[in-house]
Amino acid sequence: MSEDTLRDSLVDIGWRGWVWVGVSVALLAGLVYIADFGEFVTSVRRADTSLFLIALGLGLSSLLVWAWVWHRFFEKVGIESTSSETVRMFLTGNFLNSITPLGQFGGEPIMAYIVSETTDAEYKRTLACVVSADVVNATPFFTFTLGGILYLAVAGSLRGPFVDIAALAVVLLALLSLTAYLLWSDxxxxxxxxxxxxxxxxxxxxxxxxxxxxxxxxxxxxxxxFQDAGDDPRFLITTAAISHLAILAQIASLYFVFRSLGLPTEFVPIYLIVNLSVIATLSPTPGGTGTYEAAFTGLTTLFFSVDLTTAVTAAVLFRLTTYWPGIPVGAVALLTLRNKMKANPGS
Incomplete structure (x- = not known):
C-alpha cells in the first residue's frame, strides 16, 4: 500500500467504518429490546438531567487524562505538539479504535502514523510514544481490577465468575508487564x-x-x-500513577449516573462494576459494545436489587458518558487534522 493510499484511508474512514458503528448500535439495541424498550425509555426519562450532565463531564475527563499521558511521552522524546493538538490526535486514534472490531488490539501503528503525519516527527519515535503511552494507560484497568478481586477474596466472596475474571486479569497483567519490560529494557x-x-x-x-x-x-x-521513552523509571511510575485518575473519573461518573436514576451509590459495588466490566471490552465487537453492556448489566443486578430494565438503563447511560461521546468528538478531531495530515508529505 502506498503512503498516499494509506493517508487517504485514514482521513476518509469510508463506509466500512460506519458499518461497524451500525453493528455496535444494533447490538446495543438488541440488549435494550430484551430488557423491554418501553420500560427502558421510561427509565431514561426519569433520570435527573443535571446529575447525568455531571456524569458526562467526568466521563469525558478520562479521555483528557489519557491524552495527557500521550503528551507527556511526546515531551519525553522531543516530539513537538501543543496540548490541543495532542488531544485531537488522541481523540482521532480513539475514534478509529472505537469503530473497528478488535480496535483495542494492534491499532497503535495507525495511530502512530497519524501522529507522524500531523507532527512531521519520525515514525519510529511516534510508534514508541504511542505504544508506551497505551501500555501505561492500560495498567490502571488491571491494577484496579486486581484490587477489586483482592477485596472480594478478603471478604470471602471470590467465587463463581469472579474466579475466572481474576485469572484472566492476572494473565493479562503479566502479559502487559512482560511487554513493558521487553520494550523498555536496556x-x-x-x-x-x-x-x-x-x-x-x-x-x-x-x-x-x-x-x-x-x-x-x-x-x-x-x-x-522505545528505550528513550522508557529509560526513566520515576517518569514511568509518575505517569502511570496519574493515569489512574482516568478510572477514578469513570467511577465518579457511574456514581452520578446511579444518583440520576435514584439507585444506591455504595462505593465498593460501583468500584467493582466499573473495573470488572472492563474485561468484557476484550470482545471482538467495536469498543466491546454489547458484551460490555451485558457484563455491566449482570454485575449491577448482582450487586443491587434492581430489575433488568433499570440495570440496562444504567449501563447505557454510563456508556453515554465514557464511550459513545468519543465517537462524534473523535470524528470532529479527525476532520480538524485532515488538512494538516494531507499537507505533510510523510516522514
Whole structure:
C-alpha cells in the first residue's frame, strides 16, 4: 500500500467504518429490546438531567487524562505538539479504535502514523510514544481490577465468575508487564532476537543484503526510540500513577449516573462494576459494545436489587458518558487534522 493510499484511508474512514458503528448500535439495541424498550425509555426519562450532565463531564475527563499521558511521552522524546493538538490526535486514534472490531488490539501503528503525519516527527519515535503511552494507560484497568478481586477474596466472596475474571486479569497483567519490560529494557533482548532471525533468514536466502540491512537498522531505530521513552523509571511510575485518575473519573461518573436514576451509590459495588466490566471490552465487537453492556448489566443486578430494565438503563447511560461521546468528538478531531495530515508529505 502506498503512503498516499494509506493517508487517504485514514482521513476518509469510508463506509466500512460506519458499518461497524451500525453493528455496535444494533447490538446495543438488541440488549435494550430484551430488557423491554418501553420500560427502558421510561427509565431514561426519569433520570435527573443535571446529575447525568455531571456524569458526562467526568466521563469525558478520562479521555483528557489519557491524552495527557500521550503528551507527556511526546515531551519525553522531543516530539513537538501543543496540548490541543495532542488531544485531537488522541481523540482521532480513539475514534478509529472505537469503530473497528478488535480496535483495542494492534491499532497503535495507525495511530502512530497519524501522529507522524500531523507532527512531521519520525515514525519510529511516534510508534514508541504511542505504544508506551497505551501500555501505561492500560495498567490502571488491571491494577484496579486486581484490587477489586483482592477485596472480594478478603471478604470471602471470590467465587463463581469472579474466579475466572481474576485469572484472566492476572494473565493479562503479566502479559502487559512482560511487554513493558521487553520494550523498555536496556538489555535489548527483543531487538536482538529479531536481528538474529533476520541474519538467519539472510544467510539462508543468500541475497537481498540491502533489504536485510534496512530491516536491521529499522529494528535498532525502533528499539532505541522505545528505550528513550522508557529509560526513566520515576517518569514511568509518575505517569502511570496519574493515569489512574482516568478510572477514578469513570467511577465518579457511574456514581452520578446511579444518583440520576435514584439507585444506591455504595462505593465498593460501583468500584467493582466499573473495573470488572472492563474485561468484557476484550470482545471482538467495536469498543466491546454489547458484551460490555451485558457484563455491566449482570454485575449491577448482582450487586443491587434492581430489575433488568433499570440495570440496562444504567449501563447505557454510563456508556453515554465514557464511550459513545468519543465517537462524534473523535470524528470532529479527525476532520480538524485532515488538512494538516494531507499537507505533510510523510516522514
Amino acid at each position: 538489555k535489548r533482548g527483543l531487538g536482538d532476537t529479531v536481528i538474529r532471525l533476520t541474519d538467519a533468514l539472510e544467510a539462508r536466502l543468500g541475497r537481498g543484503e540491502s533489504v536485510f540491512e534496512s530491516v536491521r537498522e529499522s529494528v535498532e531505530g525502533v528499539e532505541n526510540a
